[in-house]
Amino acid sequence: MSSHEVAQLILAVDETATEAVEKALAAGADPVGLLQDGVIEGLRLIGEKFEEGEYFLTELIMGGQIAEACIALVDPHLPEGAGEPRGVVVIGAVQGDMHDLGYGLVAMQLKLSGFEVHELGVDIAPMAFIDKAEEVGADIIGLSAFLVTTIPNCAEVVKYVRDMGLQERFKVIVGGGPTDQKLADEIGADGWAANAVEAVSLCESLVEEPARATAG
Ligand code: B12
Structure with a gap:
């Protein structure tokens, strides 16, 4: 399972994104890449669809919930400092x-x-x-x-x-x-x-x- 696939599952508001994250972690995927290029990228894509009027509040909320569950899975694997807030x-x-x-x-x-x-x-x-x-x-x-x-x-x-x-x-x-x-x-x-x-x-x-x- 690649980060790209995780991003696509989140974009599709597909709950199996969490399973994909678990599999990727078990296969030794880089947690930072999985977070940035997978989970956060998926959310960015959802945001784009929302702005284009193709997605609505429901997708935004559900996508956010799926992403939150994915982040909770990745979080314990992140190196110290990777969680430095942007603001x-x-x-x-x-x-x-x-x-x-x-x-x-x-x-x-x-x-x-x-x-x-x-x-x-x-x-x-x-x-x-x-x-x-x-x-x-x-x-x-x-x-x-x-x-x-x-x-x-x-x-x-x-x-x-x-x-x-x-x-x-x-x-x-x-x-x-x-x-x-x-x-x-x-x-x-x-x-x-x-x-x-x-x-x-x-x-x-x-x-x-x-x-x-x-x-x-
Ligand atoms: C749900 C709701 C309620 C619920 C709130 C539940 C809750 N937990 O939030 C309850 C039943 C409690 C409620 C009560 C009241 N409500 Co009310 N309510 C609504 C309703 C239907 C939806 C509002 C909502 O949450 N939308 C969902 C959010 C997600 O939508 P959104 O706006 O797109 O949100 C985005 C932006 O606003 C933005 N955003 C929001 N906050 C912030 C902050 C920052 C910093 C940034 C950058 C962006 C940002 O980002 C959000 C996410 O994308 C609206 C009608 C409507 N269509 O808006 C009336 C409405 C807001 N309510 C209204 C009224 C009159 C009341 C009451 C006075 C009714 C009464 N007589 O008791 C009370 C007041 C209570 C109080 N003191 O606040 C009126 C307000 C009229 C006005 N212009 O003043 C509205 C417009 C209904 C109407 N058409 O008359 N309400």
Whole structure:
């Protein structure tokens, strides 16, 4: 079983991907290659289909669950340091908002893409986002809002971050049903994404930004 076959099984949202991973490991496959070129590549392909409108939320969720099971199998075989996170994200639903399915998916995709993610839950007060971000040394604070009445609470978090002079330390991103890029710009957030797949690209670009700035 090659990494390529694992990627194709994940793309096909086929649960036997876990058996393929077990067989590959038993046959002595390189665990890092299996993770990168198999599991993560499979997820990237699912993300592509999702963006093209060929796959829907169901495939994204099921593919994520299969990939999670595959990662759990590969994890004990990984060498020390291979799990170095690409960035640290604190995410939750803002104060007054109980919708956790949306940010849960974002958290899952980010974890599967190599980010360390801390899920705060729902109805989270502005300072709780900042306290947690400071505690875990986050790069990004993710705010989820599904109600027009809770969107102002996204603006509150951005304001707190600014008022505390923390805007260089934490990038703030927003998402959820009624949010859009215009809103993110209006409240001074660092980014917005329509879905979990785009959220991964957004976070990747945000954690790469300082490196680009110093390189230039
Ligand atoms: C499921 C649901 C609920 C469930 C939530 C269950 C749960 N565990 O999350 C329950 C029943 C609890 C609920 C309650 C309410 N709901 Co409700 N709910 C929905 C529903 C049907 C789906 C929302 C959802 O989870 N979708 C699934 C996710 C995965 O979809 P998604 O948006 O594509 O998610 C992506 C993006 O949003 C993005 N994203 C999400 N978060 C983040 C964060 C970041 C940082 C980034 C970058 C991206 C990102 O990535 C996600 C994954 O790809 C919507 C209708 C709808 N079609 O949206 C109404 C809806 C959001 N609810 C609504 C309302 C009014 C309510 C209630 C007030 C109803 C009531 N009278 O009690 C309460 C409020 C509770 C509260 N205080 O929050 C309205 C909101 C209207 C508005 N614009 O304000 C909606 C739009 C329904 C409607 N058409 O009227 N709800």
